Amino acid sequence: LGQQDRHLEQAVAAIDAVRRGPVRVHCLTNSVAQNFTANVLLACGAIPSMTVSPGEAPDFTDAADALLLNLGTLDADRRAAMPASLDRALAQGKQVVLDPVLCQLSSIRLDFAKQLLASGRLILKSNRAEADAIGKTETCCQMITGPVDRIEAPGLVCGVENGHPLMDKVVAMGCALGALIAALAARTNDPASAALGGLAWFGVAGEIAGAKAEGPGSFAVAFLDSLAEVQTGTIADRTRIVP
Amino acid sequence: LGQQDRHLEQAVAAIDAVRRGPVRVHCLTNSVAQNFTANVLLACGAIPSMTVSPGEAPDFTDAADALLLNLGTLDADRRAAMPASLDRALAQGKQVVLDPVLCQLSSIRLDFAKQLLASGRLILKSNRAEADAIGKTETCCQMITGPVDRIEAPGLVCGVENGHPLMDKVVAMGCALGALIAALAARTNDPASAALGGLAWFGVAGEIAGAKAEGPGSFAVAFLDSLAEVQTGTIADRTRIVP
């Protein structure tokens, strides 16, 4: 088996594992994305918790299997809660996904993203503009989303071509993907396979939903249905990995 | 008529009353649940208000017929707004529902729940883990949700067996139930009947929606439709009360 095939096997195993048992993900995410992110995790078999209060977030991180740090709507509570929760997660060997949403538009947010990345080896999920703003950094896996989503990690450098144009018309789609990758990362010891699994699950569910939808509203509904209903074998068969 | 039949009659009368006229519920609830909770209240004929700002929440409580205190995402604003709003509601003889979401995971939240419960006689809606963390307490009605939902109040101790498994796959379903029970409690002088009415309305609407849904996304949509469309007589006929 080639490198990509081995990673796809591990990704599929992680998807099955998330569906089998309750993986808890604590999500320090923006207020726009909280509801949809929680519904995506539930559709996938995972359990979300979402409090951003600095006094509570570290305790909720203790009770979780993985942590999401999403920098949209970065208010004082979130800025205080994230470093403390991140330290807790790293000390406990838990996987952490960082999504530095629109960090190219705010120097506060960009500096904060760099500070978090300096704390340990995270899974960094961003688009090209965010990645360019951050520049070179140490991660255990870097994803760059776009027309073709990219994964760059030790042992896996590839693109994934799944998805549907209506995914760009539902807010928080990318934010929710970060949470799902955190769930998958809690069930495989390979961050790159978690990234691949998240892109594949989302992309194939998006294609199935897109075939039924009449617009962005019905697409979002069908997407949640597809996340829950799509067979793991279908995900594996339809994933299109490119160089 | 037995005790349960009398309460079901009062529950059905409260459902009709909520549908007839505008009941205002001020919801101090978590940021994940705000949107869905408001849509549930609107589907049921009630009017939500949702501000959690400490300077505003007491005034909005004055304008409301009942108050919901939900402890998810318990930040500084919510911690300040809740006691002041609760005092206002109790002084005005308004019904208050407390939902101590996940209080077993955070000592701050658990202590705060106990403090609120010590202020007066509330309707306490929790699951078993939350109830166990809180321990013995004085309420005017205690609900314990689970595979069979339980009501324990002076004059009514019973279970309600309605619902559908997809209700666990939509975030904020239980949070929204708390808001609906507050609306019902504003229209009956019996908290236990309000609790029964909320469980029955939600449970029967969930069963109707579950029969149409293809997954959690379409379930949530059909659930809101069913809340609005289900005949009160259908709710009464299909409610399954157990000992």
Next chain:
Amino acid sequence: LGQQDRHLEQAVAAIDAVRRGPVRVHCLTNSVAQNFTANVLLACGAIPSMTVSPGEAPDFTDAADALLLNLGTLDADRRAAMPASLDRALAQGKQVVLDPVLCQLSSIRLDFAKQLLASGRLILKSNRAEADAIGKTETCCQMITGPVDRIEAPGLVCGVENGHPLMDKVVAMGCALGALIAALAARTNDPASAALGGLAWFGVAGEIAGAKAEGPGSFAVAFLDSLAEVQTGTIADRTRIVP
């Protein structure tokens, strides 16, 4: 052509312009409305940003083409972020929509609305109770929503009769309309035409969605689909302007 016809032509041109290219709207809006508002903007072809953090909002306003100030859930962050962002937008000649949600229930909110209105000429979108609480004020366009929506601006005083009763059963429908009007105002130099375009687009999409919906849940879904799919010519044909 009469006054109303000329404004409808400009409104339709603005709708086409929003659909053609990315108009960015920074939305300082309430936490209940954020998600739906963002999805409405995306369905219409615009790009939302939503952070309310005072340290970030002015920078996001710089990157946007128009600004929405919605006073629901008016917390300390929003109170600090709004004047600073408003000053930035006005200095850059950008259009600003103010929606003083429920300001009649809170003196803090009412005073704040008046303070914002004193800063410059805004598009004021309110219902009758909110307008009465605010009293006489200088605006570049005042909209008063209700059974028949009203527009009062230099050069255009009229009502618009489109819409569907289920629009009142979906939370944040009016809040999202404010954001869409901001997007339209960025693409026409006439605020009254932006107001007319928003009411027409929403109203006609609501009528189309209402013909398909089985209740408030499926209505909200069909509404987002209709916003994206309705032909601009259909909007123009079906808009009912009254004196």
